[in-house]
Amino acid sequence: MSTLEASPAESLPERPHHSVVNDFSIQIATVNGSGSQTANTVLMRSIFQMGIPVSGKNMFPSNIAGLPTWFTIRASKHGYIGRRKEIDFLVAMNPETAREDVMKLDSGAAVVYDEPLKLNELRSDLHFFPVPFDKLVAPVCPEAKLRKLVRNMIYDGVVARLLSIEMDEIRTALIKQFGKKKAKAAELNWGACQAGYEFAAQAFTQSIPFKVERMNATAGKIIIDGNAACALGCMFAGCTVVTWYPITPSSSLVETMIGYMKRFRVDPETGKATFAIVQAEDELASIGMALGAGWAGARAMTATAGPGISLMSEFIGLGYYAEIPVVVFDVERVGPSTGLPTRTAQSDLITTALLSHGDTRHPLFFPSSPEECFSMTIEAFEFAEKFQTPTFIMSDLDLGMNNWMADAFPYPEKPITRGKVLNAEDLERLGGFARYKDIDGDGVGYRTLPGTNHPAASYFTRGSGHNEKAQYTEREDDYVNNMDRLAHKFEVMRKHVPEPVERVAEGAKIGFIAFGTSDYAVNESCDQLKAEYQIEAGYLRLRAYPFTEKMLDFIRRHDRVYVVDQNRDAQLLGLMRLELAPDLIAKLRSVRYYGGLPLDARTVTDDVIKQEGK
Amino acid sequence: MSTTVPPPPKKVNRIGLEVLNYKGSKTTLCAGCGHNSISERIVECFYELGVEPWTIAKFSGIGCSSKSPAYFLGRSHGFNGVHGRMPAIATGALLANRTLLGVGVTGDGDTASIGIGQFIHMVRRNMPLIYVIENNGVYGLTKGQFSATADLGSTLKTGTVNDLPPFDCCALALRWGATFVARSFSGDKKQLQAIIKTAIAHNGLSVIDVISPCVTFNDHQGSTKSYSYMKEHESMLHELDFVPYYEDIAVEIPEGEVREVEMHDGSHLRIRKLHRDYDPTNRLAAATLLEEADARGEVLTGVLYVNTSKPTFLEQLDLVDQPIATLPESKTRPSRAVLDQVMEELR
Ligand SMILES: Cc1ncc(C[n+]2csc(CCOP(=O)(O)OP(=O)(O)O)c2C)c(N)n1
Numbered sequence: 001m002s003t004l005e006a007s008p009a010e011s012l013p014e015r016p017h018h019s020v021v022n023d024f025s026i027q028i029a030t031v032n033g034s035g036s037q038t039a040n041t042v043l044m045r046s047i048f049q050m051g052i053p054v055s056g057k058n059m060f061p062s063n064i065a066g067l068p069t070w071f072t073i074r075a076s077k078h079g080y081i082g083r084r085k086e087i088d089f090l091v092a093m094n095p096e097t098a099r100e101d102v103m104k105l106d107s108g109a110a111v112v113y114d115e116p117l118k119l120n121e122l123r124s125d126l127h128f129f130p131v132p133f134d135k136l137v138a139p140v141c142p143e144a145k146l147r148k149l150v151r152n153m154i155y156d157g158v159v160a161r162l163l164s165i166e167m168d169e170i171r172t173a174l175i176k177q178f179g180k181k182k183a184k185a186a187e188l189n190w191g192a193c194q195a196g197y198e199f200a201a202q203a204f205t206q207s208i209p210f211k212v213e214r215m216n217a218t219a220g221k222i223i224i225d226g227n228a229a230c231a232l233g234c235m236f237a238g239c240t241v242v243t244w245y246p247i248t249p250s251s252s253l254v255e256t257m258i259g260y261m262k263r264f265r266v267d268p269e270t271g272k273a274t275f276a277i278v279q280a281e282d283e284l285a286s287i288g289m290a291l292g293a294g295w296a297g298a299r300a301m302t303a304t305a306g307p308g309i310s311l312m313s314e315f316i317g318l319g320y321y322a323e324i325p326v327v328v329f330d331v332e333r334v335g336p337s338t339g340l341p342t343r344t345a346q347s348d349l350i351t352t353a354l355l356s357h358g359d360t361r362h363p364l365f366f367p368s369s370p371e372e373c374f375s376m377t378i379e380a381f382e383f384a385e386k387f388q389t390p391t392f393i394m395s396d397l398d399l400g401m402n403n404w405m406a407d408a409f410p411y412p413e414k415p416i417t418r419g420k421v422l423n424a425e426d427l428e429r430l431g432g433f434a435r436y437k438d439i440d441g442d443g444v445g446y447r448t449l450p451g452t453n454h455p456a457a458s459y460f461t462r463g464s465g466h467n468e469k470a471q472y473t474e475r476e477d478d479y480v481n482n483m484d485r486l487a488h489k490f491e492v493m494r495k496h497v498p499e500p501v502e503r504v505a506e507g508a509k510i511g512f513i514a515f516g517t518s519d520y521a522v523n524e525s526c527d528q529l530k531a532e533y534q535i536e537a538g539y540l541r542l543r544a545y546p547f548t549e550k551m552l553d554f555i556r557r558h559d560r561v562y563v564v565d566q567n568r569d570a571q572l573l574g575l576m577r578l579e580l581a582p583d584l585i586a587k588l589r590s591v592r593y594y595g596g597l598p599l600d601a602r603t604v605t606d607d608v609i610k611q612e613g614k
Numbered sequence: 615m616s617t618t619v620p621p622p623p624k625k626v627n628r629i630g631l632e633v634l635n636y637k638g639s640k641t642t643l644c645a646g647c648g649h650n651s652i653s654e655r656i657v658e659c660f661y662e663l664g665v666e667p668w669t670i671a672k673f674s675g676i677g678c679s680s681k682s683p684a685y686f687l688g689r690s691h692g693f694n695g696v697h698g699r700m701p702a703i704a705t706g707a708l709l710a711n712r713t714l715l716g717v718g719v720t721g722d723g724d725t726a727s728i729g730i731g732q733f734i735h736m737v738r739r740n741m742p743l744i745y746v747i748e749n750n751g752v753y754g755l756t757k758g759q760f761s762a763t764a765d766l767g768s769t770l771k772t773g774t775v776n777d778l779p780p781f782d783c784c785a786l787a788l789r790w791g792a793t794f795v796a797r798s799f800s801g802d803k804k805q806l807q808a809i810i811k812t813a814i815a816h817n818g819l820s821v822i823d824v825i826s827p828c829v830t831f832n833d834h835q836g837s838t839k840s841y842s843y844m845k846e847h848e849s850m851l852h853e854l855d856f857v858p859y860y861e862d863i864a865v866e867i868p869e870g871e872v873r874e875v876e877m878h879d880g881s882h883l884r885i886r887k888l889h890r891d892y893d894p895t896n897r898l899a900a901a902t903l904l905e906e907a908d909a910r911g912e913v914l915t916g917v918l919y920v921n922t923s924k925p926t927f928l929e930q931l932d933l934v935d936q937p938i939a940t941l942p943e944s945k946t947r948p949s950r951a952v953l954d955q956v957m958e959e960l961r
């Protein structure tokens with residue numbers, strides 16, 4: 001389903017030659033380090049402010065300066081905010097990629113470009129708008145040093161004019177971007193923007209088919225990236241210990257959190273911190289610290305990406321076996337090894353679900369929007385303490401680092417609970433406890449925290465064999481009992497993880513199963529299949545591992561189920577195979593994409609159509 | 615007529631606890647293993663100082679040495695982590711609860727081989743923790759391979775000669791920021807006791823490298839961490855006397871022969887100089903002394919360095935006084951108004 005309420009299936013956009021309102025993609029091709037981010041954000045925001053659903057995706061290199069970067073803004077009156085493959089409007093600022101970028105366009109697209117590049121010679125089926133950026137920037141930016149930066153704002157003005165974006169909104173977005181403190185910089189950029197606008201007004205008389213028109217579909221919404229949403233989730237979950245090691249695309253999660261925690265989590269009475277954030281020496285240390293903190297009773301977390309997950313493997317096994325709560329964010333990027341550090345994927349799925357040696361299994365939460373990044377983070381802290389186990393939030397670069405339109409987050413109404421922790425009075429009443437004994441039938445034992453003043457409080461935590469009383473043992477029966485209890489605990493988790501959500505299509509023979517950021521493409525693909533091929537498709541979006549009964553039910557109700565994976569090896573399908581009955585496995589088919597860009601609907605639709613033999 | 619003889623009063627420490635409260639379960643290490651003596655010293659020190667056992671948290675990595683926290687302080691929580699990664703666990707636990715007194719026990723393999731990275735970063739942070747390295751120059755638990763503290767030229771039981779120089783954990787700790795650095799020998803009961811007691815009073819990282827012979831794999835001719843080798847080669851830096859603040863300071867030591875270092879809790883470390891005028895607050899002198907002893911083939915024992923003014927990592931973080939782990943929701947979940955404000959900023 002789109003993010004709008006009305007189903008758009010009847011009015012799907014075709015690639016038109018007539019005018020298209022609020023339904024197109026703009027791609028801005030620049031060189032990284034050239035300071036285009038501000039200009040791009042301002043452009044995206046001003047469309048958002050005009051009430052049109054919008055998304056922004058940054059495709060950037062793993063490099064600090066000088067390599068090509070593309071920023072894609074999609075405006076969609078239907079509320080589709082997934083990536084769209086087709087580009088309608090190109091702003092070509094990077095001489096290195098300009099030719100290739102132009103050659104890739106479908107006919108009828110528009111190109112704003114730096115005049116000396118002479119791109120208009122390449123094709124005759126596009127709308128070309130040459131802009132003499134250097135000539136325009138000199139008068140509005142006397143300081144030569146700053147011209148490279150300010151130059152970008154000129155294209156905002158040009159694009160505003162061509163697409164009928166209101167200049168007042170550009171100005172509002174600019175001021176928001178720079179904040180009150182940088183009013184001077186905002187004015188400088190505003191000047192450049194106006195210069196672009198005025199130039200375009202005089203120079204370009206021909207019309208283009210794309211246009212922005214005011215709507216009212218973004219009122220009350222916010223723009224945020226998933227990492228910031230997770231950071232806010234941590235803050236409102238009452239997280240107290242954060243230990244991390246920088247890695248793209250997870251770094252901004254903690255960096256954003258540092259900003260918020262310093263503002264809102266310093267005790268007003270004493271002026272002291274109610275949290276500790278420590279940049280560790282590596283991921284071996286960051287996960288070790290988080291586990292130490294979780295053991296001592298803190299709500300502890302760490303954030304990382306694939307390479308860090310690999311390093312954390314041994315400690316996660318300890319966390320599983322010694323039963324220590326901790327929340328781990330895996331903001332996935334393309335692997336294996338260093339892979340494509342700045343591209344998105346869902347390729348840590350199997351590794352993380354089964355992370356570490358021996359028999360281990362971990363709960364994974366799959367947010368697919370900033371709203372869920374926030375709410376699931378809070379849920380994950382509750383879950384980790386309830387089940388005393390490492391709990392993973394599987395985000396990805398697309399969700400974590402790109403800007404998304406979202407509903408304002410609701411305040412968490414449920415009070416914080418801390419799981420089964422016995423204090424001195426409890427121990428006095430009970431006369432003692434056995435750390436790993438399953439008293440309540442849910443596989444979860446009671447724990448005590450170091451520092452508890454009671455003769456029966458202490459126990460010894462170890463990653464080696466232990467019995468119910470946490471004593472060292474190598475006995476066969478003790479080992480098996482403990483492992484069986486852990487397996488039982490995992491079964492109980494099944495009933496407590498976030499349930500999948502279904503988009504029901506009456507009478508549909510085929511269905512999709514997907515998770516995370518695949519959601520946008522799959523929803524749009526369902527609409528495409530219906531509008532273009534008259535195929536009804538159901539869709540179940542998973543929100544967690546272990547899988548729940550609902551998933552089995554969904555598979556039973558469909559003849560063929562397309563499992564969507566953003567990885568080469570069909571990892572979600574693989575995890576399903578591990579536990580499904582053969583008759584259900586027989587219904588599963590795979591749709592995979594692993595090129596590193598956010599998944600788009602067309603890729604999904606085309607693949608399904610091929611497999612359906614149409 | 616029979617008279618009832620009252621049972622002799624039980625011996626208790628200043629907080630009324632018997633020594634039993636400071637013991638752990640029965641050791642499973644080899645008889646005669648140096649690590650066992652160290653466990654005994656730890657029991658005595660905490661008992662004699664009357665430290666409340668529930669305020670202590672024990673940490674270790676993996677190895678024979680790292681097993682030993684199960685054999686002392688049974689009334690304290692303990693965490694036997696993964697090989698070489700005890701500093702991270704301890705750091706996290708102490709971040710969560712700054713009121714805990716951390717005691718870490720590790721081996722030379724655990725610290726100087728697999729764990730050298732975490733060790734040196736913990737040193738750099740001056741993490742407030744007592745960090746005891748039970749140093750036998752070998753991997754006991756994996757049956758006698760060389761560790762990174764094995765001396766150049768020492769041999770394994772198999773005859774294999776070590777041709778790499780050893781890491782000196784004291785030198786590393788001294789150079790990179792530990793605020794209490796000492797070396798001792800598991801067989802020297804009196805000195806080790808005094809050092810551990812001083813470390814208990816110290817606020818900051820205390821690195822104590824204890825030569826602790828492995829009787830099974832490293833107590834033969836050719837090993838340089840055997841009992842006989844140590845007896846011949848140990849050179850005492852000074853004699854120590856530790857006077858806790860709650861006891862009368864009654865040790866009579868002539869002025870001029872004693873240097874007192876005031877610890878954070880007000881107690882005093884008295885160092886009796888034997889060979890030379892030794893100032894344990896001079897880091898450079900300590901480093902020189904270590905180098906010189908090494909050149910002479912001596913193992914220098916005693917308190918090498920004390921710094922009571924450097925802030926600990928926990929102090930630098932400027933945390934609230936209470937353990938952050940158990941702060942109430944009113945302190946850890948910002949208000950509705952804060953969320954509204956943040957949302958407004960994102961519109
Ligand atoms: C990751 C990992 N690698 C290897 C081992 C095997 N291992 C267990 S103890 C040990 C060495 C212990 O040596 P040391 O720390 O000196 O302790 P000692 O037994 O000598 O007291 C090794 C290599 C392990 N437990 N974990």
Ligand code: SF4
Pocket residue numbers: 642643644646647648649678679750754755827828829830831
């Ligand atoms: S093998 Fe060596 S280190 Fe291990 S317990 Fe025996 S004597 Fe001690």
Ligand SMILES: [Mg+2]
Pocket residue numbers: 677721722723748749750751752753754761
């Ligand atoms: Mg050893």
